[in-house]
Amino acid sequence: KAGVTQTPRYLIKTRGQQVTLSCSPISGHRSVSWYQQTPGQGLQFLFEYFSETQRNKGNFPGRFSGRQFSNSRSEMNVSTLELGDSALYLCASSSGQKDTQYFGPGTRLTVL
Amino acid sequence: EDQVTQSPEALRLQEGESSSLNCSYTVSGLRGLFWYRQDPGKGPEFLFTLYSAGEEKEKERLKATLTKKESFLHITAPKPEDSATYLCAVHDYKLSFGAGTTVTVRA
Numbered sequence: 001k002a003g004v005t006q007t008p009r010y011l012i013k014t015r016g017q018q019v020t021l022s023c024s025p026i027s028g029h030r031s032v033s034w035y036q037q038t039p040g041q042g043l044q045f046l047f048e049y050f051s052e053t054q055r056n057k058g059n060f061p062g063r064f065s066g067r068q069f070s071n072s073r074s075e076m077n078v079s080t081l082e083l084g085d086s087a088l089y090l091c092a093s094s095s096g097q098k099d100t101q102y103f104g105p106g107t108r109l110t111v112l
Numbered sequence: 113e114d115q116v117t118q119s120p121e122a123l124r125l126q127e128g129e130s131s132s133l134n135c136s137y138t139v140s141g142l143r144g145l146f147w148y149r150q151d152p153g154k155g156p157e158f159l160f161t162l163y164s165a166g167e168e169k170e171k172e173r174l175k176a177t178l179t180k181k182e183s184f185l186h187i188t189a190p191k192p193e194d195s196a197t198y199l200c201a202v203h204d205y206k207l208s209f210g211a212g213t214t215v216t217v218r219a
Binding site: 045048 | 143
């Protein structure tokens, strides 16, 4: 089975721009979660989608949003980028909410 | 709020020198404790899931154990390829991660 894929792998943006990241889960997985990883804060939960519905959301501002499509692929969007948004954004998929989450390789976002 | 604390922050080992990593947690109802391995610039790679106190799981040179308040990841006779950051996480509606232990194994 193919693993979780994320595109693009690297992005460089400037402050004020917006960005969209994409995640394709493992085939058959319906739950997709997004995490932000930074050296200072570690891995922090952004949100989780299941069957196109956002089930849970972490403590991030409204500039961070996401969606899930009928084929379980998910996108996350960050608007009005700030320097502090520079991070590795990780997507994880699982069969259900309480099952093991498998991570993709991440998208490295740099905001200049 | 779930809390996960890992120690030590960093561990330098000689090849073949066994050691243990600690993960202590505070959670209202444990629905699973997970161990992941992460190499620099890559996503976390799943290692183990533990659900109840007393449970143990093994994979090659790694063995994970669980008590009511903490989990240990034992590395037996490590090799340089075991160098990585090891993360533990507890599962509620999301994964709450510890800061990780960075293990460096010298040949």
